[in-house]
Amino acid sequence: MSQTDSSFILEMRNISKSFGGVNALHDVSFQCKPGTVHALVGENGAGKSTLIKILSGALTADRGEIIFKGKHHLSFSTREALNHGISVIYQELALVSKMTVAENIFLGREPRKVFGLIDELLLRLEAQQLIQQLGMKMDLDKEVGELSVAYQQMVEIAKALSKNADLIVMDEPSAILAGNELEQLFRIIQSLVNRGVSIIYISHRLEEVFRIADVVTVLKDGRLVDTRPIKDLERAELVKLMVGRTLEEIFPPSTQQPGETVLEAKDISTDTILDRVSLNLRKGEIVGLAGMVGSGRTELARALFGADPLTSGNITLNGQSSVFDSPSDAIKKKISLVPEDRKQQGLFIELPIRNNITMPILRKFSMWGFLNRKKENQIIELVRKKYSIAMTSGSQEIQYLSGGNQQKVVLAKWLQTQPEVIIMDEPTRGVDVGAKFEIYQLMRQLNQEGIAILMISSELTEILGLSDRILVMHEGSIVAELQPSETSEEQIIEYATTRTFAAT
Amino acid sequence: MKQSFFNKHSLIFVVYGLIMVLMVIGALNSERFLSIRNLTNVLRQAAYLGTAALGEMLVILTAGIDLSIGSLVKLCVLVSAILMDGNPDNVWMAVFLTLGLGISIGLIHAFLINEFNLSPFVVTFASLFILHGISLTITTKPIGRASRDFLMLYSQKLMGIPIIVYYFLSITLLVMFLLRKTVFGKHIYAIGGNLSVAQLSGIPVKKVRYGVYALCSLLAASTGLLWLMRMGVGDPVIGKELELNAIIAVVIGGTSLFGGRGTVIGVLGGVLLLTFTDNLLVVLGVNQFMSGLIKGIIFVTAVALYKQDDRSKGGFSGP
Numbered sequence: 109m110s111q112t113d114s115s116f117i118l119e120m121r122n123i124s125k126s127f128g129g130v131n132a133l134h135d136v137s138f139q140c141k142p143g144t145v146h147a148l149v150g151e152n153g154a155g156k157s158t159l160i161k162i163l164s165g166a167l168t169a170d171r172g173e174i175i176f177k178g179k180h181h182l183s184f185s186t187r188e189a190l191n192h193g194i195s196v197i198y199q200e201l202a203l204v205s206k207m208t209v210a211e212n213i214f215l216g217r218e219p220r221k222v223f224g225l226i227d228e229l230l231l232r233l234e235a236q237q238l239i240q241q242l243g244m245k246m247d248l249d250k251e252v253g254e255l256s257v258a259y260q261q262m263v264e265i266a267k268a269l270s271k272n273a274d275l276i277v278m279d280e281p282s283a284i285l286a287g288n289e290l291e292q293l294f295r296i297i298q299s300l301v302n303r304g305v306s307i308i309y310i311s312h313r314l315e316e317v318f319r320i321a322d323v324v325t326v327l328k329d330g331r332l333v334d335t336r337p338i339k340d341l342e343r344a345e346l347v348k349l350m351v352g353r354t355l356e357e358i359f360p361p362s363t364q365q366p367g368e369t370v371l372e373a374k375d376i377s378t379d380t381i382l383d384r385v386s387l388n389l390r391k392g393e394i395v396g397l398a399g400m401v402g403s404g405r406t407e408l409a410r411a412l413f414g415a416d417p418l419t420s421g422n423i424t425l426n427g428q429s430s431v432f433d434s435p436s437d438a439i440k441k442k443i444s445l446v447p448e449d450r451k452q453q454g455l456f457i458e459l460p461i462r463n464n465i466t467m468p469i470l471r472k473f474s475m476w477g478f479l480n481r482k483k484e485n486q487i488i489e490l491v492r493k494k495y496s497i498a499m500t501s502g503s504q505e506i507q508y509l510s511g512g513n514q515q516k517v518v519l520a521k522w523l524q525t526q527p528e529v530i531i532m533d534e535p536t537r538g539v540d541v542g543a544k545f546e547i548y549q550l551m552r553q554l555n556q557e558g559i560a561i562l563m564i565s566s567e568l569t570e571i572l573g574l575s576d577r578i579l580v581m582h583e584g585s586i587v588a589e590l591q592p593s594e595t596s597e598e599q600i601i602e603y604a605t606t607r608t609f610a611a612t
Numbered sequence: 613m614k615q616s617f618f619n620k621h622s623l624i625f626v627v628y629g630l631i632m633v634l635m636v637i638g639a640l641n642s643e644r645f646l647s648i649r650n651l652t653n654v655l656r657q658a659a660y661l662g663t664a665a666l667g668e669m670l671v672i673l674t675a676g677i678d679l680s681i682g683s684l685v686k687l688c689v690l691v692s693a694i695l696m697d698g699n700p701d702n703v704w705m706a707v708f709l710t711l712g713l714g715i716s717i718g719l720i721h722a723f724l725i726n727e728f729n730l731s732p733f734v735v736t737f738a739s740l741f742i743l744h745g746i747s748l749t750i751t752t753k754p755i756g757r758a759s760r761d762f763l764m765l766y767s768q769k770l771m772g773i774p775i776i777v778y779y780f781l782s783i784t785l786l787v788m789f790l791l792r793k794t795v796f797g798k799h800i801y802a803i804g805g806n807l808s809v810a811q812l813s814g815i816p817v818k819k820v821r822y823g824v825y826a827l828c829s830l831l832a833a834s835t836g837l838l839w840l841m842r843m844g845v846g847d848p849v850i851g852k853e854l855e856l857n858a859i860i861a862v863v864i865g866g867t868s869l870f871g872g873r874g875t876v877i878g879v880l881g882g883v884l885l886l887t888f889t890d891n892l893l894v895v896l897g898v899n900q901f902m903s904g905l906i907k908g909i910i911f912v913t914a915v916a917l918y919k920q921d922d923r924s925k926g927g928f929s930g931p
Contacts, residue, residue, distance in 0.1 A: 206805045216802075216815045218795045220795055225795070
């Protein structure tokens with residue numbers, strides 16, 4: 109409708125934005141009611157961040173208008189957006205780590221007395237009030253850098269509140285949280301909503317969207333797909349809206365029977381929590397490794413990869429007893445590890461793509477220490493085609509790729525070493541639904557080539573959807589081996605959180 | 613886990629502890645060491661490095677640096693000596709113009725850094741050479757004269773303590789006050805702590821830069837005046853390696869070269885440690901060249917220890 113509906117706090121109408129010919133947003137409209145949690149979902153590249161940047165004033169739309177609290181705007185600056193009451197909390201928290209909580213909340217807007225002196229009393233009073241409004245207890249004088257990310261996030265929220273935000277946009281707030289920190293966040297969101305603040309909640313995690321949101325807007329390829337109340341939606345439907353595919357189609361099934369055992373571990377322990385773990389991996393299968401944070405999954409991966417020395421037990425590769433002295437030893441013996449935190453552990457984040465892909469195999473195209481550029485380029489082109497990586501050239505810096513494509517590069521890197529076993533730690537973390545599907549397809553492709561995959565994942569749908577077998581860990585040991593078709597999320601969680609050993 | 617005050621500033625306690633140790637060594641080796649005369653001399657000596665170090669600290673807190681203060685001090689000694697020319701009527705004029713020169717140089721530094729996006733290292737490094745060159749162009753031999761009453765300020769005492777020491781202590785208190793209690797001070801820490809967050813928070817980064825660089829050069833200029841009080845003439849030898857010593861003092865005192873962290877008490881400790889070391893070497897009759905070696909070692913140790921310290925206190929904890 110063309111009149112302003114005053115029951116909305118925010119209306120974005122017919123927003124279009126393109127960057128040099130590429131249409132980031134096309135005629136997107138959506139409305140947000142006051143005192144609601146409005147989820148914004150969509151694959152990476154769907155246009156969510158562009159939309160949010162326009163809302164925050166960081167970008168200006170080419171066409172369309174924004175109606176906030178009844179007033180029409182064509183665009184505004186970040187300052188203006190703040191003044192109107194729009195506050196955005198980004199994933200990379202904007203805090204000065206060496207300053208205290210109170211100082212951070214009022215950074216740049218410190219209450220003053222004469223002569224530029226800080227009104228410390230007022231600062232503390234108001235900071236205290238804000239923290240209390242959130243229902244939290246916090247030490248105002250603690251350096252923000254010493255807080256856990258969950259509490260840092262709270263400081264950011266307090267900061268937004270101190271600016272009298274009527275609308276707070278949270279960009280993937282749960283990406284950095286764990287366990288009941290998430291519950292805390294939800295409680296805070298609830299209390300904000302009760303006070304009439306509107307929240308726009310961007311997340312990849314659909315379980316959260318169903319938990320916390322009242323309405324959801326789905327974007328796809330820069331266009332609005334739909335806006336619907338959550339209670340009218342089912343999870344499968346939401347996924348379909350986002351991706352255009354059903355859940356079943358997302359997890360490609362195995363196309364063959366698993367082959368012979370390629371890796372076998374017997375009673376292995378390390379200096380970590382790992383306690384006499386035994387398992388085997390067969391050719392062409394995906395074994396899902398589930399468990400709570402701290403259950404020893406990553407430690408198991410490191411033990412199998414030779415990153416941590418074994419204090420007991422042994423590992424057999426293709427029937428032969430093997431000891432891995434180090435990761436490079438493991439690589440030579442055809443085991444690869446794709447680590448959890450690709451930014452820190454998987455990629456040379458500031459180097460171009462070519463360096464990242466070819467780092468483990470530089471020897472292959474170097475003669476007497478010199479690199480053969482031509483050969484390198486051939487390999488990169490091959491890789492690009494094979495894994496459909498969206499990149500402009502081998503010289504593009506990897507930090508500019510989307511999460512999904514970065515993950516593909518990491519995979520491609522390790523595949524160059526022609527492994528027989530690949531251990532993947534959270535392969536689709538921070539990757540949107542569409543790219544997830546591509547990575548799963550890739551994994552099945554690898555299966556067809558006879559490669560065994562051990563997949564560590566905290567997403568139970570992924571574990572259930574993709575694994576051929578499921579192993580559950582708890583406090584350093586494997587407590588259950590399950591068949592995906594015979595178990596459920598609840599059962600996996602139960603094993604992951606109790607001490608009983610279940611016979612298969 | 614809340615960190616106790618002691619824990620948080622443990623290394624500064626070490627610095628002051630070391631000073632105590634030096635004093636003990638000095639006392640054991642020479643009966644003159646703990647005399648009022650020697651101690652007030654040391655404090656007065658500290659004022660020369662200390663005033664400059666406090667200015668340098670302000671700049672370093674913003675993740676910047678000023679490498680030109682040695683040359684600026686040199687130039688200021690010359691300029692003030694020439695302007696004063698032994699005439700007591702010229703004293704105020706000479707003082708104001710010299711301080712004005714200092715402020716101007718600082719503003720120019722900040723201007724170049726702000727508007728041309730040049731790094732503080734590059735700007736002040738160039739300034740070091742330019743100011744040095746100007747100084748030597750003016751003269752290569754002592755020139756000008758302080759007036760008699762100005763000269764007397766060096767040895768003048770109030771209740772047994774040299775006036776220069778009062779000056780130094782007032783500057784110390786002022787800087788401490790500035791950093792702790794004013795918005796300007798908070799902004800300095802913010803800019804050094806995380807520049808992009810500071811910018812996003814609406815902190816007037818450029819203005820703050822003008823402020824710190826001007827203050828740094830102002831304090832350096834006042835150090836030049838202190839030297840004139842002591843030497844009586846404008847000697848172009850003055851100012852050698854001052855910036856290096858100031859930076860060493862600042863770092864030993866726990867100020868991070870990357871900005872955002874540091875205390876005045878710490879810098880004071882660094883200054884005193886260096887000054888006592890020098891004094892002790894003289895009292896012990898040790899070769900002056902050892903001084904450089906020792907300072908270098910202290911510097912590296914301090915940097916390593918502070919880094920270690922930072923790492924062990926890192927990581928996440930509850931509220």
